[in-house]
Amino acid sequence: MPPYQGGGDMIKSVTFEKTRYNDLPYKFEAGTPHIAGAIGLAAALDYLSRLGFDRIGAREEELLAYGTELLAALPGVRLIGTARRKAAVLSFVLDGIHAHDVGTVLDHEGVAVRAGHHCAMPVMERFGVAATVRASMAFYNTRAELDTLARAVRRAREMLG
Amino acid sequence: MSDLRELYQQTILDHHRKPRNFRAIAGADRTAHGDNPLCGDRITVYLRMGNGVIKDAAWEGSGCAISRASASMMTAGVIGKRNAEADELFHRVHAMLTEESNGDAARDVGKLAVFAGVREFPSRVKCATLPWHTLEAALHGTAEPVTTE
Structure with a gap:
């Protein structure tokens, strides 16, 4: 060659x-x-x-559990992808509000997320949604940052719902 | 960063929640499709023409608040306008959404000036322009779906 x-x-x-x-x-x-x-x-x-990868994994699992609990408690939030064993990502939709509008509000509140179909259009179809919002956590994220995420989602719903 | 209220003005939120002319026109003279696949915004614009005037304009589709409000206010704004007047309005709105100094343009678009704030959110400009490009395609008989991505 x-x-x-x-x-x-x-x-x-x-x-x-x-x-x-x-x-x-x-x-x-x-x-x-x-x-x-x-x-x-x-x-x-x-x-x-x-x-240590064990510690990193444990930390991310803890953040995932905390974030899941926070978002699941918010009115209008539907979590997409709730397998028992999953990576530390929170994909969700907010009732009646397009993911890109949610993304813009979250961005404004200092929370960086991905909004859209995530290059996975067949999965969007499977769940019957046009797009989702996805927050991804790593071991260096904090519970306080997840609190900010939840506050920002609440604000998006107040503003656009 | 710009204030969110500049983007999501009350008028825009009102049109998002209660979109005007959100329907198909049976036997429309002109129809065009717009599609932003990355966003998932989709729109069909219907026009009924008579004597070179837009007698009726309507739309169907799904998308974010900005695209819905844009389509809603656009159809309300072009009913009763001649083709050339609708073209002119398209150019003014486009300039307002995309160009730096738009003081004059913003004054000449009437109620549509509420979209001036969108320019400060570059990732959202394409949401607001999709209905307008689709209207242009309908007016000029473009068969291919349009996109602003």
Whole structure:
């Protein structure tokens, strides 16, 4: 297979008669590699390993349980995706209010969410909704931030319901 | 960040909750479809024409508050207008929604000036313009569905 791009390190030797490309994988890695990215990835892996994936998982489960409880208690909220074992995401719809309107209000309250069909239109159809709002939690999120989310959802309903 | 009340003005919320001309026109002279698949906003615009005048305008579809209110106020605003007048209004509304200095445009769109605040929310501009582009497609007989995404 010929190289898709020319540049440093993909070449072995060049003369007027003949060009010899480097061995794999170098032949396909022309130019300066993404050094900063590789260092950053290593640092991220060190950080996560130090925290421990068990602890991270436990923390995210706790946040998920707390967030689920908060949202489920709000009038007009329907949670989409309530499997017993699931990642720390809260997808929901707000009765009679389009997900993008909810997203705009939440954004205004300082809560960043994804609104829309999430590149999963068949799933939207399965649940009979046009779009959902989705808050995703990671271990560094806090209960206070989930309280803010719940307040913002309440505000969206007051404003647009 | 801009005040949410600038976006969700009372008039806009009123049209969202009680959309005007939300119906099909049986035997419409002109029909066009608009579709923003990323948002999920969908609209069909119906027109009944007579002597070069929009005798009746109506719409059906689903979408967010901004797109619903835009379609509702648009149909109310173009009934009784000549084709060219509706085109002119489209251009003014479009300028108000998308251009930086729009002081004059905003003054010349009447009640539709309530949408001026949408410009401060770039991700929502396409919601407000979809009904208008669909109206243009209906007026000019475009067969393909239009999109503003």
